[in-house]
Amino acid sequence: MVGGMQIRTPACGPGRPGRPRSAAADTAILAATREALVELGWSKLTLGDVATRAGVAKTTLYRRWAGKNELVVDAVAELFGELELPDRGSLAADIEGVVLQFAAILARPEAKSGLMAAVAESTRDDALRERIRASIVDPQKDLVLEGRARAQARGELPAETDPAEAARTVDLIFDVVAGAVVHRTLVSAEPADEEWVRGFTRVLLQGLSPASAAPGPSDSPGTSDHSPGPSGD
Amino acid sequence: MVGGMQIRTPACGPGRPGRPRSAAADTAILAATREALVELGWSKLTLGDVATRAGVAKTTLYRRWAGKNELVVDAVAELFGELELPDRGSLAADIEGVVLQFAAILARPEAKSGLMAAVAESTRDDALRERIRASIVDPQKDLVLEGRARAQARGELPAETDPAEAARTVDLIFDVVAGAVVHRTLVSAEPADEEWVRGFTRVLLQGLSPASAAPGPSDSPGTSDHSPGPSGD
DNA sequence: CCATTACGCTACGACTCGTATCGAAAGCTC
DNA sequence: GAGCTTTCGATACGAGTCGTAGCGTAATGG
Known part of the structure; x- marks a missing residue:
């Protein structure tokens, strides 16, 4: 789902010649993006840093996402x-x-x-x-x-x-x-x-x-019957 | 870590020597910040651009605000x-x-x-x-x-x-x-x-x-009911 | 007058951006 | 396997921004 939204649609056809895009790179990039978000936050996150974390070249990132915004949205x-x-x-x-x-x-x-x-x-x-x-x-x-x-x-x-x-x-x-x-x-x-x-x-x-507006917080919260129903979960 | 320090309290004493800070510069900078937010948005807003719009030097901005975040918060x-x-x-x-x-x-x-x-x-x-x-x-x-x-x-x-x-x-x-x-x-x-x-x-x-919510619990869930009081002005 | 502070201006190194280029690798068709 | 197509990794590059430093000038208080 996420990996299907790139800048263009370069390798979506089944009978398309050429080397296909690495699916592992997608997951690695998105995981590296989340990792960078945790450590650096949005403003200090750079695409070069994400590429290094993911073990891919920076150019690979720009081939798949238009910019930081799109990458972060997919990662989130x-x-x-x-x-x-x-x-x-x-x-x-x-x-x-x-x-x-x-x-x-x-x-x-x-x-x-x-x-x-x-x-x-x-x-x-x-x-x-x-x-x-x-x-x-x-x-x-x-x-x-x-x-x-x-x-x-x-x-x-x-x-x-x-x-x-x-x-x-x-x-x-x-x-x-x-x-x-x-x-x-x-x-x-x-x-x-x-x-x-x-x-x-x-x-x-x-x-x-x-x-x-029930005054007593000690009693049962609210008059609603939200008893834990044993549903087939 | 990004910009935590507050540098906005250098000239608060009344009996303080030296040239006081221009209050007009404050209002001009904040207005210019809002103008830049409208035209450029947050990501493309630069402090150099704000300074130019406000008619002040870039150094004046950095003397009063720690960074873009603090400036935008004050402007908003x-x-x-x-x-x-x-x-x-x-x-x-x-x-x-x-x-x-x-x-x-x-x-x-x-x-x-x-x-x-x-x-x-x-x-x-x-x-x-x-x-x-x-x-x-x-x-x-x-x-x-x-x-x-x-x-x-x-x-x-x-x-x-x-x-x-x-x-x-x-x-x-x-x-x-x-x-x-x-x-x-x-x-x-x-x-x-x-x-x-x-x-x-x-x-x-x-x-x-x-x-x-509704007087009639079966059919009309009070959809056309207007709010009480003179709310329509 | 003199000390002190703010201001405008310029310049600077460091960093990031997005792109271009190249050779190599990987897959499809024949 | 031969040939073509596309991707990948690495490097280099110009452009732009950042935040700061330096310097001379302006404005205020003692």
């Missing part, structure tokens, strides 16, 4: 490819599970520095934003869609009548969930641990309405 | 200094008002590129993160505190019993609000306009639970 996208949405039995539990996964990935230094810098650059580069969307954002949004479908099947959420309104709602929920975790991790610089995720899920499901 | 912080929280009569209307202001600032290209890049760099620079927190984040969080106090005075929110729990809630709400707007603007790259803000406010106040 592999991290978020691990995201899944195991069925935990309730909407609240599903949200808590996937948010904790997302937070765990975002807690890694290569994800923090690389993703945010790429997003910052994407504000002035439409192609880069499209690459981020296709390889990172859209797969995450699919998880929101899946979670909503499950909740509707359980009867926790009503079936939508207007598809356009439903699409807007999914986009809204996605921005709220992903944005809150990112802001908590990067701006507030505090961990999105289980306690935080529980509070966030309660707000997301019940809002700030006075009925949900 | 002035944008968010415009944020206010006018009393609109209800919690929902207050939220909508301040979120729209925040979205309007974040829609400006200098804020997008500069703020996100600075946040990305702050993941590896504690002093930079502290500067962002003090000059940008904390003032925003004060608005959340003010909004909560108003809502409590109106009876829309209950008075907190546990101050520690109340502080956690404020932090949570702040991450949710700011994170959602940032994610909507930068990652989804779609405008946080009035329609979106209305939907967001509804989710924030009432959550996704159909029991508390």
Whole structure:
């Protein structure tokens, strides 16, 4: 998936003559990129350094990626490819599970520095934003869609009548969930641990309405039934 | 390690001999920084270019700021200094008002590129993160505190019993609000306009639970329901 | 007047960038 | 295997930026 997005499409046909590109070089380069992100961060990361770490020539890097932005996006996208949405039995539990996964990935230094810098650059580069969307954002949004479908099947959420309104709602929920975790991790610089995720899920499901403002933190968190359902996982 | 030292306090004493620093140079430099952010973005912004735009020497820049990161943070912080929280009569209307202001600032290209890049760099620079927190984040969080106090005075929110729990809630709400707007603007790259803000406010106040959101739990999930209060101006 | 500090200007070495070039290696077609 | 095509590694190169140093000048306080 990641290795297919290069500057051009030089060696994608099966019956193409010539020496094929080394697949091992791709994985080595992306791994070296993440390693350099951890040690140096975005601003001090240089393509020459990545090439040395990966054991390839600098020219090989420029044959496959247009620049630092694209390389880092591909390197970070592999991290978020691990995201899944195991069925935990309730909407609240599903949200808590996937948010904790997302937070765990975002807690890694290569994800923090690389993703945010790429997003910052994407504000002035439409192609880069499209690459981020296709390889990172859209797969995450699919998880929101899946979670909503499950909740509707359980009867926790009503079936939508207007598809356009439903699409807007999914986009809204996605921005709220992903944005809150990112802001908590990067701006507030505090961990999105289980306690935080529980509070966030309660707000997301019940809002700030006075009925949900339970004063006692010692009792069961929230009135939601997020009991650990023994689902076939 | 990148640029941690603060070199901005050489001339703070009143009875200090020597030529004082030009206050006009400060404003010119910060304005030139924002102008360069609009035209070039963060990655292509150079301090030499900023100095030329501001009409000062490059050495003057280095006497006042440790590097590009600190300069951009100060330049962007002035944008968010415009944020206010006018009393609109209800919690929902207050939220909508301040979120729209925040979205309007974040829609400006200098804020997008500069703020996100600075946040990305702050993941590896504690002093930079502290500067962002003090000059940008904390003032925003004060608005959340003010909004909560108003809502409590109106009876829309209950008075907190546990101050520690109340502080956690404020932090949570702040991450949710700011994170959602940032994610909507930068990652989804779609405008946080009035329609979106209305939907967001509804989710924030009432959550996704159909029991508390919609009067009719079966058919219409309150999609055409408008927010309470005079929010349409 | 004199000490002190800020300013503008120029110049400098060090570094990174992205490209060009070359010979060698690896695969496909015949 | 012969021949062609493409990739790979290594090196070199001009261009651009960085951050600092040096120097003379301007502005303020004692």
